[in-house]
Amino acid sequence: MPVESISDILLTHWHNDHSAGTAELKAISNCPIYCQKEEAVYFEKKPGSKIRQLAEYIPERGILVLLKGLLGEVVPRNVKIDRLLSNGDTILNDFLVLESPGHTPGHISFYDKKSKTLFAGDALAVIKQQIRLMAGVVTPDKPASITSILKLIEGRDINMICPGHREPLIKNTQSEIIRFAYYIKKMKKWPLLG
Ligand SMILES: [Zn+2]
Numbered sequence: 001m002p003v004e005s006i007s008d009i010l011l012t013h014w015h016n017d018h019s020a021g022t023a024e025l026k027a028i029s030n031c032p033i034y035c036q037k038e039e040a041v042y043f044e045k046k047p048g049s050k051i052r053q054l055a056e057y058i059p060e061r062g063i064l065v066l067l068k069g070l071l072g073e074v075v076p077r078n079v080k081i082d083r084l085l086s087n088g089d090t091i092l093n094d095f096l097v098l099e100s101p102g103h104t105p106g107h108i109s110f111y112d113k114k115s116k117t118l119f120a121g122d123a124l125a126v127i128k129q130q131i132r133l134m135a136g137v138v139t140p141d142k143p144a145s146i147t148s149i150l151k152l153i154e155g156r157d158i159n160m161i162c163p164g165h166r167e168p169l170i171k172n173t174q175s176e177i178i179r180f181a182y183y184i185k186k187m188k189k190w191p192l193l194g
Contacts, residue, residue, distance in 0.1 A: 012121025014042035039106025102145025133194035
């Protein structure tokens with residue numbers, strides 16, 4: 001699909017491994033950008049601090065791009081958000097906005113009512129057709145994250161979960177949701193690698 005044909009940019013959170021190219025995508029496609037209302041500051045604020053200037057020396061490509069963003073706590077090029085979202089908003093006819101803080105304070109997920117697909121960003125992970133937690137080191141607010149995950153998946157009619165990394169969950173989705181929800185309710189300690 002050509003970049004020019006993108007109609008809307010939906011951002012789950014500001015981290016650079018998800019959102020670094022937002023300004024470039026906007027420049028090419030000129031389509032509206034959506035994110036959660038408190039997350040917008042990370043997209044809109046301009047570089048300024050000494051730490052941010054240091055981030056300028058880190059290359060744009062490869063694994064270090066995440067560090068580049070985290071140093072300055074902003075995306076590499078600031079961009080204006082066109083629509084600020086809140087929990088429960090429905091956009092583009094079918095996409096339900098679900099606030100899911102924990103990984104970042106303004107993290108959101110999207111549930112497509114039509115296809116019953118949950119776009120979970122970094123709220124959770126899927127590895128070998130099993131739902132997993134994100135690693136502890138990238139989950140600053142762990143209690144909020146547990147609450148978010150349960151709200152996202154429990155009792156929701158989901159056919160498929162698309163996380164921000166690795167693979168979608170497409171097999172036995174409902175039974176896997178029940179297993180994982182039970183597991184995180186009983187879990188005593190956050191596993192190191194999630
Ligand atoms: Zn992230």
